[in-house]
Amino acid sequence: MFTGIVEAIGTVSALIPQDSTATGGGGTSLTISNAASILGDVHLGDSIAVNGTCLTVTEFTADNFKVGVAPETLRRTNLGELKVGMGVNLERAVGGDVRFGGHFVQGHVDTTAEILSKTPDGNALTIRFRPNDPSVLRYIVEKGYITLDGASLTLVAVDDKEKWFEVMLVAYTQEKIVIPRKAVGDTVNVEVDMAGKYIEKQVQAQLEKGLLEEGGLLQRLVREAVEKALAEK
Structure with missing residues (x-):
């Protein structure tokens, strides 16, 4: 970890x-x-x-x-x-006395992303990326966490339609990681926040259970719709 x-x-x-x-x-x-x-x-x-x-x-x-x-x-x-x-x-890897300044990172890369642009903003730098596997975008949310080349960063913009996301690096961070040294067209390793994956799996499991089991979500919805239609007659 x-x-x-x-x-x-x-x-x-x-x-x-x-x-x-x-x-x-x-x-x-x-x-x-x-x-x-x-x-x-x-x-x-x-x-x-x-x-x-x-x-x-x-x-x-x-x-x-x-x-x-x-x-x-x-x-x-x-x-x-x-x-x-x-x-x-x-x-x-973290030890028992390490303060968590970033977020939980496994070191298991989900995909890579290409650098699309690098835009100075005062002494900060906004970098836009396009993931090689667009499916990871469902775990990428504005103001959420993302790990790029091992650096925990905050997302400042996400465009699901155009399939890109952006981070902004302050001056201090630019000096401490390798990403600012890379050029447009270079790639970075991407690990999305694992919390999103666990939540998705649990929600999916509960939905499937609710849809399929006797007296579950689907049956309740159908029953309520029928009862509402009959009441309106």
């Missing part, structure tokens, strides 16, 4: 594709350097979110760490687009 508060910007120092017949199953071995500030208490097997993707530490030194990226992760995220020298957002 993560909070979406980026702790450091690391640098991709090595990308080594793994043979599909060897350990790694055709994925990639990724080494991140300039990460000393988050490695003081690291252990093998710990989870670190890299651009919002929960990955497991397999090796580490005082300054860098290595993770394996599975083929499915490469397909579902923008990690396959990384190149040596690029910056990545980093966050350690």
Whole structure:
């Protein structure tokens, strides 16, 4: 579990594709350097979110760490687009003493989104995105939470018809995450607020139960409609 508060910007120092017949199953071995500030208490097997993707530490030194990226992760995220020298957002999994400045983040990427525009607004920056999978828009609401490349951000606008959403980055945030460094056309990892998914599933289950069971919602609605029609005669 993560909070979406980026702790450091690391640098991709090595990308080594793994043979599909060897350990790694055709994925990639990724080494991140300039990460000393988050490695003081690291252990093998710990989870670190890299651009919002929960990955497991397999090796580490005082300054860098290595993770394996599975083929499915490469397909579902923008990690396959990384190149040596690029910056990545980093966050350690939360501990018991961590204050939640962001929101509950799993590090499980739902889709990617393309940067459509970057518009300065005073010292802030408004960025518009189009999700690769438009179905996630049902979980994206104005003033709600969203995680982009591992950063917990507040949505300032959503257009379901045109299929885009916007966030605004204050000056401080622009300095602490990698998104402002990206260009129009680049992609970010997207994780929507998990609360929306749970609510949707529970509501759907209750509706299905109410529609199908004896004396349920559908039967009540039909009965009430019939009774109303008969009373009006």
